[in-house]
Amino acid sequence: MNESNPTVTYGALALASLLLLVHAGLSTAFGLKLARPLLIAAVRMFVQLSLLAVVLQWLFATExxxxxxxxxxxxxxxxxxxxxxxxxxxxxxxxxxxxxxxxxxxxxxxxxxxxxxxxxxxxxxxxxxxxxxxxxxxxxxxxxxxxxxxxxxxxxxxxxxxxxxxxxxxxxxxxxxxxxxxxxxxxxxxxxxxxxxxxxxxxxxxxxxxxxxxxxxxxxxxxxxxxxxxxxxxxxxxxxxxxxxxxxxxxxxxxxxxxxxxxxxxxxx
Amino acid sequence: MSEPLLTTRDLTTAVGGPFELDVFAGQCLTIMGPSGVGKSLLLRALADLDPHGGEVWLQGARQSQTPPALWRRRVLYVPAAAGWWADTVSEHVAEIGKHINDLRALGLPLDCGDWPVTRLSSGEKQRLALLRAVTLTPQVLLLDEPTANLDADSGLAIEAWLAACKNRGTALVWVTHDAVQAERVADVRWGLDAHGLKRI
Structure with a gap:
């Protein structure tokens, strides 16, 4: 592993999340009614992956x-x-x-x-x-x-x-x-x-x-x-x-x- | 009197029974009755295409102890709406060139062997389904409205052709809604209603 590799900060994640606004904007502009499901899916993704990180961290530590x-x-x-x-x-x-x-x-x-x-x-x-x-x-x-x-x-x-x-x-x-x-x-x-x-x-x-x-x-x-x-x-x-x-x-x-x-x-x- | 070719005892389907039937070689037995009473299900049970109760024998051999593929070649069901799993006519009737007389008797084009099945009219398909079944030389032919949707002349041609099959010893169990036809073709006529199967 390269020690100089950049880590992903929470600020970087927040910036990446801004791209969802493009998605939501297009959905609204074209009347797709996907803005709400998109928000739910995004929140689910954050929650599920965060939980997974906690579980995997514990699992790898205990072996x-x-x-x-x-x-x-x-x-x-x-x-x-x-x-x-x-x-x-x-x-x-x-x-x-x-x-x-x-x-x-x-x-x-x-x-x-x-x-x-x-x-x-x-x-x-x-x-x-x-x-x-x-x-x-x-x-x-x-x-x-x-x-x-x-x-x-x-x-x-x-x-x-x-x-x-x-x-x-x-x-x-x-x-x-x-x-x-x-x-x-x-x-x-x-x-x-x-x-x-x-x-x-x-x-x-x-x-x-x-x-x-x-x-x-x-x-x-x-x-x-x-x-x-x-x-x-x-x-x-x-x-x-x-x-x-x-x-x-x-x-x-x-x-x-x-x-x-x-x-x-x-x-x- | 000779032994029956096909015998049923306590035969039950999803909607009716018990049915007791004896069918003899070279005999035509017709079954009439209102729609939905279970005529097709009775034929399907005879062919062992649906789960059913009771037992069926063919020349003393139990249906449940005969390999299913062998049983169905001997007791062959021809549904009202036939299925076509291959593209061309000759894929459905082996050595169709040897059946020129049958093609002529059934009013089918003599050169239809290479035709796609889709080129045939619905009436021609119905007749081809009968030819396909008879070329397998079954002992019992279970016919589910074989002349439905055909014009009168084609219907009579099929009746004559099936009579020839019967004369060669094939037993016919023929479901029809046409009382005049039943009188014309049947040796034995049965009626099926909500109370069961009765000889007419």
Whole structure:
């Protein structure tokens, strides 16, 4: 870390906040009615990040295994809940949260474990300074992908129910009758991660890498870290999408290979 | 008397039952009844497309113990509104060139194999859905208003074509709202209402 790097003062933050006035002004000028939601979102962002800073400061200082596990569980719980909220036509009942949540947890933890044990190797191995931020970055991408994948599959199953049932009625197995829908769902879910990989460095500078560079890390080191994170995110996303989409496909049928749209919840607006 | 081809005992759907039916090979059984009484659900239960109670047998084989894909190829449901999962006609009817006589009998264009399905009229699609089903040689054909929305001549052509299928031994369970048609095509006529299934 470069000792001469400038710190961000509260005055600097206040100056940055002034840019929100541009946003609010445009909203008012065009009658978007976004000024109030913008203010609420900005306050939420300040409060949430300030709380996060306090929690992380404490967590990194204690290095408690139990506190790290609890933090990770809370993160996974919120990720599952938030993913469920983003799905336009989720599975009904508890499965609506359990299927995406299970996929996110399995892929997130497996990838985090792999990264900690083989690439980062902190002491102790679960060190919250590494495990919590890495998991956070993995979850940010995985949540979005899983929501996109499940949403694509359930919406298309609903829309194309006549086509699926026409195949089932002709003796086509359920997996074959829904194969194209599954492929489409996986492509839809994985596309943002692929685009991210393709555009990184050319179109945009990733936030984590930029943050490291701003705080004095050499670009060479920051980029290596960023590459590792992107690869972890890509791996976790693929695994989570596969688990979530195939899990949802299984929930859309039964032991007699019927199309069970009655297992879907109501469509959200 | 020979054994029935398809038998149901205590068959219940989401809206009706229990239904007791015996359908024989080469027989046409029609079911009439008001809309919403559960005629389509009964056909779907016979094809095992919906969860249902009771049991169905085909030549002594239990529905619940027969692999579902195999059962549905033998007891094949043709819905009133057919689904089209592939783009061209030939993707829906295998070796369509071998079915020139069927295409002619059904009044379908003889060169429609390479056509996109979207080029067909709704009536032509309805007839193609029947051809698609029959080429799989089911033992029981479950027909959900197969001539609805067709003109009289096309309806009669389909009746004659299905009669030929029946004569080859296929059993037909035919849902219709047309009493005259039912009288014309049926060997056995049933009526379904809120009180259940009754032989007419």
């Amino acid at each position: 408690s295994a139990l506190a790290t596990v609890l933090t990770i569980l809370i993160m996974l719980g919120f990720a599952s809940w938030e993913t469920w909220r983003r799905i336009g036509r989720p599975l009904a009942g508890r499965r609506g949260v359990l299927v995406p949540g299970g996929a996110i947890a399995a892929a997130g933890l497996a990838t985090l474990g792999y990264a900690l044990l083989t690439q980062v190797s902190p002491q102790p191995w679960y060190a919250p300074r590494y495990s919590v931020p890495i998991l956070g970055m993995i979850l940010g991408s995985v949540m979005n992908a899983v929501a996109l994948g499940i949403d694509s599959l359930t919406q298309n199953a609903w829309r194309e129910r006549l086509n699926i049932e026409a195949q089932l009625a002709q003796g086509v197995p359920f997996t074959a009758a829904t194969r194209r829908l599954v492929q489409r769902a996986m492509k839809t879910a994985l596309m943002p991660t692929m685009n991210l990989m393709a555009a990184t460095g050319l179109v945009m500078m990733p936030g984590m890498m930029t943050g490291q560079i701003l705080t004095g890390t050499s670009p060479h080191e920051a980029i290596k870290y960023q590459m590792m994170i992107i690869l972890l995110v890509a791996g976790a996303t693929a695994l989570a999408v596969f688990l979530a989409v195939v899990g949802t496909q299984r929930d859309l049928t039964d032991d007699r290979q019927r199309l069970r749209l009655d297992r879907l919840g109501a469509e959200r607006n």
